[in-house]
Amino acid sequence: MSKIRNIAIYGKGGIGKSTTSSNISAALSEEGYKVMQIGCDPKSDSTNTLRGGQFIPTVLDTLRSGKRVETDEFIHDGFNGIKCVEAGGPEPGVGCAGRGIITAIELLKQRNVFEDYSPDVVIYDVLGDVVCGGFAMPIREGIAEQVYTVSSSDFMAIYAANNLFKGILKYANNGGALFSGIIANSVNLPEQQDILNDFSKKTKTTITEFVPRSLTVTRSELRGRTVIEAEPDSEQAGIYRSLARKIITNGHKYVPSPLDVDGLKSWAQSWSDRLLGQGEAPGRINCSLEHGVQIAEEEAVRAR
């Protein structure tokens, strides 16, 4: 069995992790790779666009039912033979989603899923701010080796990315995963690119790709498809293919340098001053970056 490439994709909720992951998976499968995508989000919709918009039974459903469930009941074929898995989790407001991720991944290992299906690439699509130990599971204990984060130029997304960097830093000395790049999503304006470029410089990280916000994505999603499947000749499909190729060839991994709370605050402040200094703030850019720090912290505390 050749070595599996295990890649984790993190980012705050709604930022585009599943969209991006699914398009990467689809692009890689076109190139002949055997791909498995594992959604680590209690929403359980990571692989929907790989399966015509269909939900599938989750790994944790087997735990919930208490019945012995065969692995093929939670591993489903998606577009181009991609193996689709959803970790699953509790209903919002009950139980512990973080523990759910740990349990689901342990279950997959116990059932020898990776040996039996022997994928070339496994993509973990992981929710979160790394708010608790459970969400850090894929980056420790040698599960994923390379981590990417999906982020826009909005402060909340950057805050989540910075938290991820902290998580990686923490586990780096114990055989945890290392970072491989930021996937900038929904970034269309030069100012947005500048913000992300500056953040990556400050945190000694790299940006793998800029993915613009595009109606192609929305259209494809409404048809329950990835862009690769629904509009293979579109410009956006080309961007996802380029991203997928970069990811599969990029072996570079490193420890990022997250900003501390004050560092992040003053960095945000400097950007907010700069944007306001330009007079009319460019559209779709969150100018109240410095307020963002506080709000994001409050949200993170609440999430815990």
Next chain:
Amino acid sequence: MVNNIVKTVVNNETPVVNLLESPRHSCTFGGAYTATNAVKGLVPILHTGPGCGWTNFFGLVAGSGGGFLGDLGAMQTPSSSLLEKHIVFGGEDKLRDLLNSTNELMNGELFVVIPGCIPTMIGDDIGMVVNEFRAKNNTPIIHVKTSGFNGNSYKGYELFLDAVIDQLLEEPVKVKKGLVNIIGIAPCQHIFWKGDLKELQRTLELIGLEVNPIFGDLKGIESLKKIPEAELNIVVNPWLGKEVADKLETKFGTPFIVQYGLPVGPRETEHFVQDVGKKLGIPREKIDQAIQKEIKEAYQFYNYISNGLYMGLANSYFGVAAESNIAIGLTRFLTNDCGMMPTVVIITDDPPLKNRESIKQRLTEDINSINKPDVIFEIDTYNIEKILQNYPNLIVLGSSMEKYFSADKLSALHLTVSFPAYDRMLLRRTYSGFFGGINLLEDLMGKMSRPF
């Protein structure tokens, strides 16, 4: 042996113990569980992982010189025994099932749901499940707001009473003249709880009071329901139970007095009884008359032991490592009544900072000895041994954890008077009340080795 205990002090106020060797308490869950078992007819229902109930039950019961406790302790206790799937998906359904099956299988006067760490960490809405059950069934039910990690077993005792007050007791109530509650003696953590409660009850009955010890009698839920009818709450502890008494005062207007330490021997017990009588407006002479016979008898017993005491143990240096109320009671008795000399008193029940000064005062003021003891608050067993080594003690009153150390390292006579008590069986044994001091001397002098 751990020998580099790290302690840090935050803001010069809260000592944070990072590492603790052989603590002398369990968690809130354990405290509430044993408190529940100590009231007859109550059904403890544990909502926690498998093992919490077992370890806490035997940890606290065996550590307090007892063999068993309650009708539904240990193997009989219903527990949700939460597994991984309940952690992921929540344990509310499991608790719901457990309440229903308990209701089918067990007769009880009151169901007491006691949550451990797991469900509170994942945020189970226990109050909601309990309310649901209450709405559908006739069996009274309360839930204690424990979570294991939110404090020690002393706090668990208080949380149990909190739950009783908030969820079971109703207003308005008619106050019953002469009825008093005893608060501040936590079942099991206070190793003499069974005997002490009985003796304090008997003592106060001498002056015509009706005494509700709450724990350890046969009245069951009635002893809980009677709580608000009391004319007075008596807190027999310099700190534990004070907040409970406060709450009862706010909710039912019941006044309370605090007895700073167990009354041990005729002198302290007389003060104690007079204080209670004064608060209730019982004339002094009437009390004098009621307790005269007891005092006389107690001193008669001192006569039997006096020669032995003054020849064998006169002016002996002694050190104490015990809970606040036991430490105060025994130290004052051995010093003021027996002429011994206290070197150090180590308080092992971790009282809140705000109560420490008054505890210190009770141990150093109004003490008839040329030396006043050093008073040290310490809960770490290794540190307790280190401290005891600094004093030339002939006698060490501590837990059974000091037993071999006292013999080997200090060549001191050792008697177990505090938690844990693995070397004693304690049922009716008591050191409180008029005859409590006699019992103490009996146990102490019985320890002296003789050549024949």
